[in-house]
Amino acid sequence: xxxxxxxxxxxxxxxxxxxxxxxxxxxxxxxxxxxxxxxxxxxxxxxxxxxxxxxxxxxxxxxxxxxxxxxxxxxxxxxxxxxxxxxxxxxxxxxxxxxxxxxxxxxxxxxxxxxxxxxxxxxxxxxxxxxxxxx
Ligand code: SF4
Ligand code: SF4
Numbered sequence: 001x002x003x004x005x006x007x008x009x010x011x012x013x014x015x016x017x018x019x020x021x022x023x024x025x026x027x028x029x030x031x032x033x034x035x036x037x038x039x040x041x042x043x044x045x046x047x048x049x050x051x052x053x054x055x056x057x058x059x060x061x062x063x064x065x066x067x068x069x070x071x072x073x074x075x076x077x078x079x080x081x082x083x084x085x086x087x088x089x090x091x092x093x094x095x096x097x098x099x100x101x102x103x104x105x106x107x108x109x110x111x112x113x114x115x116x117x118x119x120x121x122x123x124x125x126x127x128x129x130x131x132x133x134x135x
Pocket of ligand 2: 028029030031032033034035036049050053082083084085086087089
């Protein structure tokens with residue numbers, strides 16, 4: 001069942017898990033939007049980085065874990081250098097990916113990659129991608 005996004009859902013188990021894995025204080029974010037404004041991958045995201053943080057604050061587990069954003073994040077750390085509150089958004093994105101992968105849900109199934117693609121993609125790119133996208 002879809003969790004209600006509400007101020008009543010603050011302090012959810014989901015939020016606790018994200019804080020534990022990322023070692024970040026989610027409530028430190030005051031929604032200035034500087035992370036989103038500087039993110040080089042934002043054109044490919046369906047939810048901006050600052051909106052992701054807000055959704056985590058409000059218990060929007062389903063929206064966050066089903067978003068493209070957490071997988072599109074390139075871990076470039078631009079947001080980390082821009083955040084006036086010292087929130088490491090890249091670590092939070094990694095925590096969100098880990099929550100999904102630890103449920104044994106791969107974002108990319110290695111067996112679904114066509115042989116032709118496998119023969120063309122540089123091996124190092126393939127290994128890095130599968131480290132990020134599969135558990
Ligand atoms: S680490 Fe991710 S969210 Fe942050 S600026 Fe880079 S791509 Fe965007
Ligand atoms: S830059 Fe920091 S404080 Fe501002 S919205 Fe992003 S995470 Fe929140």
